[in-house]
Amino acid sequence: MSIAPLLEVQGLRKLYPLKGGRAVRAVDGVDLALRPGESLGLVGESGCGKSTVARLVLRLIEPSGGAIRFGGQDIARLPEAALRPLRRDMQLIFQNPHAALNPRRTVFASVAEPLVVQRAASGTALQARVAGLLRDVGLPESFLWRFPHELSGGQKQRVCIARALALEPKLVVLDEPTSALDVSVQAQILDFLGDLRRRFGLTYLFISHNLAVVRQVCDRVAVMYLGRIVEEGPAAQIFAAPRHPYTQALVASVLPPRPGALPDAVLAGDVPNAAEIPPGCRFAPRCPLRMERCTREDPALAGGGPHRVACWAA
Amino acid sequence: MTSLLEITGYRLAFDGFEGRAQVLDGIELTVQAGETVGIVGETGCGKSVLARSIARLVEMPPGRVLGGAIRFEGQDVFAMDRRALARLRGHGVAMIFQDPMTYLNPVFSIGTQMEDVIRAHDRAEGRRMRPRAAAHARAAELLAAVRLPEPDRLLDRYPHELSGGMRQRVLIAMALTGDPRLLVADEPTTALDVTIQAQVLRLIAELVETRGLTLLLISHDLGVIGALCRRVVVMYAGTVVEDAPAEALYVRPRHPYTRGLLAAVPDLARPDHRAQPIPGHIPNLLDPPSGCRFHPRCPMAIARCAVEKPLLREVDGHRVACHRAEEAA
């Protein structure tokens, strides 16, 4: 048998009730598994629920249903007090480093916070540890007493990474970690995240809308559409031969850094509202391959081997 | 024949608490009617403030023009009186921006806002303002031109009821109101999802084609620029470092910064290509580096680069501001 997964999510759901008995189905039955040391990319467009999955997995929000097993233990229902020791092992890195640091606190205070909260270090040991973390992320010690507004975007993201690494987590959830950064800085941070993973044996859940970035960082990819995973498999396979029509459209819409590459607008229309998910396959209304069956029956992820797809036409 | 847009030696600074930031330093850029020009660069390179300068939308103070001129159809933009400026904005230059929601008033319907724009254009052109009903019909026409379905129903809706892609189309429709010569699009698809981005870029390409618009597209994304523009201008720290036909620029970049930028972009189609970072940081414009502003980060820098500011010159069909442009492979 293969190694036990570090994180295993089954039937994860998050509903936000609306007036009139309806609900926004932000996450609507997601299954995921991450082996230790692997990097899984979760891709999709805005509103598909990928950031909600990130926060559910870390139990920053309460799931409406499903199981989240972290290191074998189901944490979906654990109260906050029982979660606190587990929080050492899972951390989050945010999209916008400008908002992820408290503007009133110094770099030292921000990076030291996890150590202080978890009572992992204090006094001079704390200071030495924070200075060491800053060195690990390639920032000089003189940054300790600076405030976030004095740092560039890339430097702030490094501070956020230092904070996330402070407790030596096993799982790091990265929510669009480079999409607020310039490309030259993005390349630095991506390189650096790859290094860290190798050095500390981290497991990444990497959330992004940028397929090219995911391609560079992730071993496996899961594609989300309207709260559900529609395709999942090894990154190389997914990008070279996508099987779900939505994945195909996503890949075709990516603009390569080359001239004259205006893509066909493969998909017409907008992403529908998560409060009005159509019956049958949720992608059917926009799907170029739609069949009669698609509007009636909801396809599940299927297929032998690691590459699985939720589509009747695939 | 005069060029549609001619920017010569344009220098702009912002005065602030910490001193004077030299945001644009000697911009040289000429755009002929019918061209599609992309300006690409990273945060703080001055591309957006340059775009806003064309329609004189930079607030002064804190902004301050230190030198140079911007001419639109031969007329100096900074010498224009109120009426000429009103005509320039809209009839001459139309702009669309990154975040369409910021440019729509949430308390008025799309129809009301479009009618206002249409009637304001009438006034700016010295015509009598057309009645609301006529403006309404014209608004519906414009919405149809940007491929929005059911324009008449859409006119009764409010901005928050529209998706991001639809809002951007509404703004494009508004920009077309005065039949502008030049469309300046500042990161028009950055806030949109990729599938929607593809739709909007298609639309812009089609409008440029059918209406004979001149396009100035500002973006940080080399993919977006490459999709729409035949000519690309690369900016770094307030200077134009390279200006070349798109094909030449992407295939044989001449400026070390252009090369760095291209190497930094991950490419889905080339999985073996690892994005290469550019070492160092964007310079502080309060105290920009001497000589070439890129020299502290440049892998090819020599002593001369720190002393002498390279001017744009013709090398191999590119205009490049680099002392070692000839050597670049």
Next chain:
Amino acid sequence: MSLALQRPGFAARHAATLRQLRFYAWSFGRSPSSMLGLAIVLLFLALAAFGPWIVPYPGDGSGAMNLSNRLKAPSAAHWFGTDEMGNDLFSRVVLATRTSLWVGLTIVGVATLIGVPLGIAAGYFGGWVRMVIMRVTDIFLSVPGLVLALAIVAALGPGILNGVIALSLVWWPGYVRLVEAKALALRSEPFVEAARAVGAGHGRILALHILPNCTSPIIVKASMDMGLAILSAASLGFVGLGAKPPAPEWGAMISVARTYMPNWWWYAVFPGFAIYLTVLGFNLFGDGLRDILDPRSSRG
């Protein structure tokens, strides 16, 4: 590992803070109206602090009788003239600043102490906590403050202390509203989420992440409210429910003076002008603070 980190000196650790303060001073100084406000507020504070030592007739503050001098017009000896008891009005107006200052500070201080914790709790916890706090706040806000204060003073009995208690009790709901909105916005900020993700408790998040980021609007509102609180206390004095003559208090002075209008105009005009100037000063000062501390809300 290397040896323990050298803790740098005060200047190095606070260089950023000092630079920020210099920036505030610079942008504040660029606005003439803010500087005028600051000047008035400083003058007011100086008069409150040193009043008894700089006025020509310190004894007149407690209401000495000097009937030969009553109701004299302004002159070199009595800059603001004299009142019906023959007291020097300039001395009494200046001495009253101290009363007004403590009245203003107490009202605003008590209101902040009640309103800010309630507002933070309502905004951060949401749910039924917010429901209860905001409903109570709404009830208080729906009754005109001064009328409610009048009712409370009527119940407690007149007097300046009771007036201050009454005004403090009606003043806090504004702070709840202000802070609740801010805390609600901060609750979903990524840095608060980051603190929760490392296991920080509610107390730590409230004290270190929410409260410090609420201070700017609180300071701005408090400085503007100083003027209003002083005005309200003067109003209580005017209707006879606040300070009682002969204690020097602007509202009470005007109250007595109105029977001497218009022939002895200076008696009412100078205390009135003092109120006007103080309210104006604190408002300009508060506006200036808002421009530098909370620039987004001052535009547009």
